[in-house]
Amino acid sequence: MLSNDSCIDIEECSLDVYALQRLNDILPSFYNLDGLPNLRQCVGTKRLWGASLGFAFYNDIKDRIKGINLYDLIDIAIFSRSILVLEDCLNDEYLDSQNTTSVNEFIYAIEHELFNIFERIGEPTSRHLTMRAAARQEISVRQYKKQEEINLFRSSINKSLIFFNPYRLLIAQKNPKWKERIHFLELFFFACQLLDDYQDLREDRTKKLNHNIFYSGRSDSECTFIEASRLSWVAELLEQIYHNINREDAIYGADGSFVFLYYQKTAVKFLNQMLAHCHNINLSTSSDYTKSSEYLSFENWNYNPCYSVHRWALNPHYEQYIRPEFMQIYSSGIRSIKDI
Numbered sequence: 001m002l003s004n005d006s007c008i009d010i011e012e013c014s015l016d017v018y019a020l021q022r023l024n025d026i027l028p029s030f031y032n033l034d035g036l037p038n039l040r041q042c043v044g045t046k047r048l049w050g051a052s053l054g055f056a057f058y059n060d061i062k063d064r065i066k067g068i069n070l071y072d073l074i075d076i077a078i079f080s081r082s083i084l085v086l087e088d089c090l091n092d093e094y095l096d097s098q099n100t101t102s103v104n105e106f107i108y109a110i111e112h113e114l115f116n117i118f119e120r121i122g123e124p125t126s127r128h129l130t131m132r133a134a135a136r137q138e139i140s141v142r143q144y145k146k147q148e149e150i151n152l153f154r155s156s157i158n159k160s161l162i163f164f165n166p167y168r169l170l171i172a173q174k175n176p177k178w179k180e181r182i183h184f185l186e187l188f189f190f191a192c193q194l195l196d197d198y199q200d201l202r203e204d205r206t207k208k209l210n211h212n213i214f215y216s217g218r219s220d221s222e223c224t225f226i227e228a229s230r231l232s233w234v235a236e237l238l239e240q241i242y243h244n245i246n247r248e249d250a251i252y253g254a255d256g257s258f259v260f261l262y263y264q265k266t267a268v269k270f271l272n273q274m275l276a277h278c279h280n281i282n283l284s285t286s287s288d289y290t291k292s293s294e295y296l297s298f299e300n301w302n303y304n305p306c307y308s309v310h311r312w313a314l315n316p317h318y319e320q321y322i323r324p325e326f327m328q329i330y331s332s333g334i335r336s337i338k339d340i
Contacts, residue, residue: 022043028105036095054075086106135159181253191267234319
């Protein structure tokens with residue numbers, strides 16, 4: 001187990017081992033691990049959205065707040081992520097009454113542990129409950145509003161507000177770069193959401209609620225075209241993500257955090273290597289794709305795959321890697337989803 005003063009390479013840390021055991025300790029005995037989100041999905045192994053987020057936050061504030069406990073911050077990160085994953089399951093999947101009860105019991109057990117930590121660090125539990133309520137409301141808003149009335153970037157952030165714990169905690173504001181950190185997290189999260197929705201194009205059309213960003217506001221025929229042509233428009237999507245992740249403000253938001261910089265640089269490496277399997281452009285050295293007018297900012301995202309079918313298509317073999325997990329660990333050399 002790590003000491004609170006550890007400053008180890010993120011690739012070699014045992015935080016995920018701790019996170020999996022921590023969540024397993026409060027797993028209800030009747031929870032169905034075969035048919036419901038598993039522990040690795042809940043805690044976010046090998047992702048920024050997991051124990052690494054608590055570790056990053058600890059390194060940001062450990063010199064400003066005495067007595068702060070690394071494992072409390074890791075717990076806050078993995079518990080808030082787990083709640084989000086489990087609530088998504090309740091919203092999206094057709095669950096029977098037994099599984100619905102099981103998921104709700106798991107959420108209740110997680111919140112009980114989370115609130116005990118909040119009490120120790122002086123964080124009002126009401127703030128967490130307010131964020132959860134706001135996230136639920138956002139789902140309803142997106143479901144009933146027309147696409148042109150929705151800012152997809154902001155909506156995705158609002159839908160997942162609790163995801164940014166522990167950086168949503170009151171004590172986070174003691175970090176002079178807090179706003180820049182939040183901004184980086186928003187940009188990085190949206191990039192992950194885009195890759196996740198790309199990977200789930202086929203699956204999301206069968207869910208109880210389809211919140212896939214690429215399908216938002218599209219007709220059934222458009223959705224069919226988007227799914228069928230996915231290998232052709234993904235090149236432009238990857239270019240768009242590259243430019244936003246590599247923006248000056250994104251880099252500045254990660255600066256000073258070896259954890260955030262690791263994930264930012266890993267993402268850039270992943271995007272360049274995936275684009276190499278679409279065509280021979282390397283965005284980090286090419287001048288062909290550097291003008292801001294040639295890409296959309298995430299904050300004004302209105303990307304339409306129907307009009308973005310690229311003349312370069314991704315090699316089908318590499319489509320399995322177009323997912324957020326690989327963007328976050330690509331420099332580790334991991335090439336199998338079984339290892340994530």
